Amino acid sequence: MVAPGFLINPEVRRWLNGVEPAWTMLDFDSFDALHDEPSASNHAIRLEPNLPPTDLSGSAVTRNALLLLRLAIERGGLKLTATGNLTRAVVAEMFESMEWPGLDKDGAFQFHKVINEPDFLPLHFVRVLVEGTKLVRTHRGTLAPTRLGKGMLVPERCGALQALLFHIALWHLNLGYFDRNPIDSWPQSHTSIVLWSLSAAANDWLDPETLTRLCTVPVIGVVQST
Numbered sequence: 001m002v003a004p005g006f007l008i009n010p011e012v013r014r015w016l017n018g019v020e021p022a023w024t025m026l027d028f029d030s031f032d033a034l035h036d037e038p039s040a041s042n043h044a045i046r047l048e049p050n051l052p053p054t055d056l057s058g059s060a061v062t063r064n065a066l067l068l069l070r071l072a073i074e075r076g077g078l079k080l081t082a083t084g085n086l087t088r089a090v091v092a093e094m095f096e097s098m099e100w101p102g103l104d105k106d107g108a109f110q111f112h113k114v115i116n117e118p119d120f121l122p123l124h125f126v127r128v129l130v131e132g133t134k135l136v137r138t139h140r141g142t143l144a145p146t147r148l149g150k151g152m153l154v155p156e157r158c159g160a161l162q163a164l165l166f167h168i169a170l171w172h173l174n175l176g177y178f179d180r181n182p183i184d185s186w187p188q189s190h191t192s193i194v195l196w197s198l199s200a201a202a203n204d205w206l207d208p209e210t211l212t213r214l215c216t217v218p219v220i221g222v223v224q225s226t
Contacts, residue, residue, distance in 0.1 A: 015223045019213040022201035023193050034192040037171040045192045047163040060100050061169070062162045064126045067097055069135060069149050077142030085117035086127060086143065094123050125178060133168045187216040 006012055007024070023031065033044040056062060071094070072078050079087045086094075095105070095115060100122040108115060117124050127143070130136050135149035152161045169175070170191045176184045187194055197215035206214070216222075 009223075011223050012218055015218055016213050017209075019210060021217070022197035022214050023217060025200065026196070031193070034196055035190070037192070038167060045195055047167055049160040049163040051159045051162060053158070056158050056162055059162055060122070061126060061129070061165055062158065064098050064100070064122065065130050065135070065161065065165060066153065066158070068094065068123075068126055068130060069145055069153060072136060072143060072145045073150060073153070077139065077144040080138065080141055080143055084138065086123070088114055088116060091115055091117050091120055091123060095120060098122055121178065128177075129165060129169055129173060132173050133164055186219050186222055190217045193217055 007016075007021075023034075026034070030044065033042060036042045036044070038045045038047050068078075071090075078090050081087055092115070095108070103122060108120070112119050117127065127136075130149070131138075131143070134146055135152060136143050136145050138144070151157065170188065174184075175188050194215050201214050202211060
């Protein structure tokens with residue numbers, strides 16, 4: 001079992017508040033393997049590229065990535081502003097078309113008369129992700145689909161698209177950019193450990209505070225944060 005010495009640190013014990021982290025059940029070799037991203041040589045976490053359509057239909061990210069790709073292909077590229085964001089016209093069109101869990105379209109204009117791309121987080125996240133996945137690229141003032149992006153529209157490749165987006169989002173994208181998290185790399189640097197811990201211990205509805213302590217490896221910045 002993994003039992004790092006810092007777990008006896010009084011500040012860490014206070015932060016854990018009686019929760020015993022799930023990852024302490026791992027042996028050291030497994031714990032070490034889970035520090036690396038999935039690859040052909042590391043099977044500690046495996047991403048399934050052949051999920052059935054019923055499973056894929058629940059992925060808002062995959063669904064909206066396909067929506068953005070199709071629009072980019074149909075238009076021969078989507079116009080960008082001087083700052084590199086999608087134009088308001090494109091954002092307005094995507095705003096009407098996109099569906100996202102918890103998205104309140106009626107309340108979106110409460111604080112904005114018009115919506116720029118960074119103000120519409122679901123679209124901004126998907127745009128940054130598909131660009132990071134090299135499904136699109138900037139070209140002469142537009143966001144243009146790449147050959148890889150065009151190939152992902154084939155229904156048989158939706159599972160591979162989901163796996164690719166999941167991999168890039170959790171292991172290569174800077175998620176701290178979206179929530180302005182002062183702990184830049186945490187807990188993303190422990191993604192596989194978090195996923196394993198979720199699969200092993202999150203068997204009921206839990207509040208975020210308990211789930212965080214159960215499934216993440218705390219770092220000093222988190223322990224000392226308010």
